[in-house]
Amino acid sequence: LFSAVVAPFLLASIPMLQPDLQRATLNALLQISAQLPVNQTSAGISVTYPPEDAWLTSRWPLVINMLWSLALVIGLVTAVFAMLVKRWLLAFQQKRDNTLPDDVDGFREQSVGLRKWGVNLIVGLLPLCLHFAIAVFLIGLIPFTWHVSKALGVLVSTLVSVGVFLYGLAALLGHMVVSCPYTAP
Template sequence: MLKNESSERNYERKYEPDERYQELGTSARVWHVYNDEADKYDTDLVEGMSGSLDVLLIFAALFAGIITAFLSQTAQKLDVDTGGVTIALLNEIIALQRATTQNGVDVSSIPRASSTSTPSTLILWVNGLWFTSLNLSIASALLSVLAKQWFHQYSAFKPGSARERAFTRQFRFDGLEKWHVPLIVGLLPSILHASLGLFLLGLFIYLVDLRPSMAISVGILSISLGIVYLITILIPLVDVQCAYRTPLTDILSNILRYYCNQSVRVRHIYRLFEQLQDSLPGPSE
């Protein structure tokens, strides 16, 4: 295997030597070498990104289906509860009938049943959290599909000579880096993480109204998962060798480094200002 790899990288045998003064010509060896190395790099890049996007799409689809199943039960409570209104009206009718059969009972003292019903605050919170979670899940799936199309365009066929193919590839790669496509793809799982967090929060609120005893166990498990998630993100900020590094960790690291540099600069300026004050002559001088 190593012998085959070394033979593939022996470009002096693979490609004929360039003629004199044609070392940068349209079909020079350097362009073929660049294209071969770039193809290997791009293949690994596109396959790795596409693999992660495929997993993300599957998870987003399954998770959206789970949220939809829960919403199908709770979204009905946002509408007018016709059953509850009917029961309230029947109770009012029965109370009026009893009042008419009894002497000394004032009919006007019987409270009137409301013909409208409003959902409780907990139900509003639950549906709001779950609808937001569903939107985030769909957004991550949409962005994943768009990212796969971006990489498809990036790896599309490049016509022309060896030099033109090299220039086209470098132009596409520079655009990929300029518009932070790898960073966007790396942050897509964070959208699903936020969606999952909102879903668990909504599930906890829903169980508080339904079964408080079950809400305690779900709440403890959700908080434990949240703590573990935060630890895996924050540990690489302390230990550079930690393997729990993600694009979100890199962003937090850059932000932390920026503010640390700013604080060092402020302290340095303050120290220079103090030295300048000490060097100035006093009033008596």
């Protein structure tokens, strides 16, 4: 689901990386016209170039696309690993169900194998990876919305800030208060 949200944003922002062909054509025509004499006796006309869009000549479009591409890749890789972990655990469960009741050693060996190969660690890292991908996406969303509209940028920045504050509060409360059910990686 997260990747389905990020992909359209990435597709919409990719054209920001392309050069503005209309502006390049206009600049070339203005340069040519500046070099042509108005008539045989005059030196020529003074040409003023339209101001460049500071946003498009900055690195922000590239940074935003890099952040969103990173978020998309992390989200997709996390989804693939989630499917793999599910498969591993289902295979473990099938082996456990097929183990004879008196084959305690076989069950213990399978359980040790899960721990030895870090399946618990991988399961614990999956939500962390997804949280990181969402954070990277939101970091890119802030300058993108500021470029579109200052009011939209303020709104998105405020909402992201409130979300980060609540996330941090939940993480802290979960570690500081024993009875608090909130936890965050």
